[in-house]
Amino acid sequence: MTLANTCLIVAALLPIVCAGLAKSKGFGKRRRDGGYDNHNPRGWLSTLQGWQARANAAQANSFEALPLFIAGVLAAQQMQAPQDRIDLLAASFIGIRLVYIAVYLADLATLRSIVWAAGLACSIGLFFLR
Template identity: 70%
Template sequence: MTLAQLCLLVACVLPVACAALAKSKGFGKRRRDGGFDNHSPREWLATLQGWQARANAAQANSWEALPVFIAGLFVAHQHQAAQGTVDMLALGFLAARLAYIGLYLADLASLRSLLWVAGLAASVALFFV
């Protein structure tokens, strides 16, 4: 497995990790006591506030960022790009996404947006290597 493939695997797990963070408030509680409602998960998630609401938003954005990254890796592979370059761009994407999620949870919107752009730039760069 290449480093870029490992980054892809981690990137695919990030939205699930964000979802777990968002839902953590409701784990271990009964639904009638405000615990997570698996019968109506979207409605329950819509009631969240603070960092847990931001974790849910980070989950959605992580799903949205994933297709461009996957496509970039696919194109780089088709072009037989230098593996070291692909690995570094994949690491850059993953680092940007991890920092993005941390900044989202911390409610640092301007810095978060910069990291979003960095992650997108790494994904787009994969198309041109």
């Protein structure tokens, strides 16, 4: 398995990590006491505020970023681009997405947008490797 293929798995798990962070406010509490409501999870998540609400938004954005990244890695491999370059862009994407999640949770909106653009550039760059 290549590093890029491992990065595909990590990228697919990042939204789940964000979901766990968002839901952590409700862990250990009964539903009637404001704990996580598995009967109405989206409704419960919509009531979150602060960093938990941003974690939920980071979850959604992580899912949104995933298809282009997956397509980029697979296209680059299909075009037989140098694997070391594919691995570099894929690993960079993961690192950037980790920073993205951190700055999202910290509510650094401008920096978040810049970091998001860098992640997008990695995904698009995969399509142009030679």
